[in-house]
Amino acid sequence: MNPRTTGLAATGVSVRYGTTIAVDDVTLRLAPGDRVAVVGASGSGKSSVLRALLALRAPDAGTVTLDGRPVRPGSARRLRPFRRDVQFVPQDPGASLDPRSTVAAAVSAPLRWLDVPTDRRARTREAVESVGLERSILTARIDRLSGGQKQRVALARAVACRPRYLLADEPVSGLDGGTRDVVLSLLDRLDPATAILLVTHDLAVAARIATRLLVMADGRVVDDGPVTDLLTAPTHPTTRALVAAVPRLDLATPAR
Numbered sequence: 001m002n003p004r005t006t007g008l009a010a011t012g013v014s015v016r017y018g019t020t021i022a023v024d025d026v027t028l029r030l031a032p033g034d035r036v037a038v039v040g041a042s043g044s045g046k047s048s049v050l051r052a053l054l055a056l057r058a059p060d061a062g063t064v065t066l067d068g069r070p071v072r073p074g075s076a077r078r079l080r081p082f083r084r085d086v087q088f089v090p091q092d093p094g095a096s097l098d099p100r101s102t103v104a105a106a107v108s109a110p111l112r113w114l115d116v117p118t119d120r121r122a123r124t125r126e127a128v129e130s131v132g133l134e135r136s137i138l139t140a141r142i143d144r145l146s147g148g149q150k151q152r153v154a155l156a157r158a159v160a161c162r163p164r165y166l167l168a169d170e171p172v173s174g175l176d177g178g179t180r181d182v183v184l185s186l187l188d189r190l191d192p193a194t195a196i197l198l199v200t201h202d203l204a205v206a207a208r209i210a211t212r213l214l215v216m217a218d219g220r221v222v223d224d225g226p227v228t229d230l231l232t233a234p235t236h237p238t239t240r241a242l243v244a245a246v247p248r249l250d251l252a253t254p255a256r
Contacts (some may be wrong), residue, residue, distance in 0.1 A: 003063070005067060005068030006031060006032065006065075006067055006068075007029045007030050007031040007032065007034075007066075007195070008029070008030045008053060008064075008065075008066050008086060008165045008195070009027075009028065009029040009030070009064070009065050009066075010025075010026055010027060010028050010029075010049065010052060010053055010059075010062065010063075010064050011027050011062055011063050011064075011065070012027055012061060012062035012063070013025070013026045013027070013049065013052050013059040013061070013062035013063070013064065014026070014059060014060050014062055014219075015045070015048045015051075015052060015057060015059055015219075016050075016060045016062055016159075019180055021181055021219055022045050022048040022216045022219055023045045023048045023049055023052070023057070023059070023219045024045070024218070024219040024220050025061075025062070025220065026045070026049055026062075026216075026219070026220065026221055027221070028101065028221065028224075030053075030165055030195045030197050031195065032164060032193060032195055032210065033192055033193055033194070033195055034195040034196070034197075034211075034212065035178075035188060035195070035196050035198075035209055035210045035211045036195075036196070036197050036198070036210055036211075036212045036213075036214065037197075037198045037199075037205070037206035037207050037209060037210035037212070037214070037218060037227065038050075038197065038198070038199045038214045039200055039201060039202075039203060039211050039213060039214070039216070039239070039242060040201070040215060040216035040242075041201070041242075042201065042218070043216065044216040044217050044219070045216050045219040045220070046199045046216055047169060047199060048198075049198050049216070050148070050167055050169055050197070052064055053086075053167060054086065054167060055071050055072060055073050055074070055079060055082060055086075055089055056073060057073065058072050059153065063096075066082060066085060066086065078116050080113075080115065080128065083110070083113075083114050084114050084116065084161055084162075084163065085163055085164045085165060086124060086163055086164070086165045086167065087110070087158040087159070087161055087163040087165070087166055087167070088158060088166075088167050088168070088169070088171070088173045088176075089151075089154055089155055089158050089166065089167070089168040090154060090169055090171075091170040091173050091174075092174075093147075093150040093151050093153065093154035094147070094150055096154060097142045097150060097153060097157075098142060099141070099142050099143035100140065100141065100142070100143065101141070101142050101147055102139055102140065102141055102142070103128065103133075103137050103138050103139070103140050103141075103142065103145075103153055104121075104124055104128075104138040104139065106142060106153055106157055107124045107127050107128055107156045107157045107160050108120050108121075108124040108160070109125075109137075109157065109160045110157060110158075110160060110161050111123060111124070111160055111161065112250040116161055123160055124138070124160060125138065125158055126160075127156040127157070127160035128153075128156050128186060130156065130159060130186075131152040131155050131156045131159070131186050132152065132182065132186060133149065133152055133153070133156070137149070139247075146179075146225065147174065147175060147179070147252070148175055148176070148179030148182065148183070151171065151172070151179070151183055152182075152183065152186070153185060154171075155171070155183065155187070159190065159194075162191075162194075163194065164193070164194065164195065165191065165194070165195045165196075165197070166194055166195070166196050166197070167196075167197045167199075168187070168197070168198050168199065169199045169204075170199060170201070171183060171187070171198070172184060172202075172205060173200075173202075175184050177245065184205065184208050184209060184249060187209055188208065188209055188256050196209065196210075198210060201243060203231060203243065203246050206227060206231075207227055207228075207231060210227050211226065211227055212224070212225070212226060212227060213220060213225065213226070213227045213230045213231070215230070215236065215238055215239045215242065217238040221236065222236050222238050222239075223235075223236040231243055
């Protein structure tokens with residue numbers, strides 16, 4: 001496979017909502033094993049880029065590709081191979097998990113929907129244990145779980161398919177400090193072959209997980225480079241403003 005086309009990519013992508021330009025000519029590529037964070041203020045276009053990359057929203061211009069093949073929203077059956085390779089961890093797991101479902105049913109659902117050839121029961125147990133939850137939680141109902149447990153279940157559901165690309169939208173927003181650290185540690189310990197694209201407003205989270213940083217403003221990527229370089233010696237005004245807004249940014253333990 002051509003390394004220049006391998007990966008999940010947006011090329012010249014623009015997204016509009018009526019007359020509002022949410023994303024303006026954005027190009028980025030997530031290669032196998034990459035750890036990339038996309039940061040920016042609210043309304044900068046981060047989530048709209050994510051929706052385009054997830055084939056949840058067709059771009060108004062430009063293309064999204066997986067290994068060089070165009071990807072657009074479509075039927076669940078047509079997108080099945082794409083969904084096996086590209087999974088999503090939402091900001092609010094409570095809104096994406098059926099509260100009446102058991103943990104086992106929630107985590108195994110993508111294995112069934114995507115017709116993943118595996119022992120579903122064994123893979124479900126493996127996924128739950130991989131995010132630091134006890135096997136006994138499999139029979140618990142989602143509505144009986146804490147917010148941190150729900151986020152871990154959402155992560156287990158995403159990794160159960162063993163995707164090549166994991167996209168996460170503010171995955172620790174709203175969690176308390178201890179639970180936040182647990183979830184970030186779980187993300188950091190994922191299989192190194194699994195690429196991660198993390199959308200966040202939190203530079204400390206970006207520094208913890210990512211090795212590369214993309215900064216967005218007004219729908220455009222305005223800065224792109226190694227996390228440590230951009231956060232210790234920012235040159236673009238937007239990046240400087242984001243760094244200046246953080247009282248203390250610990251870069252002592254960079255992401256792997």
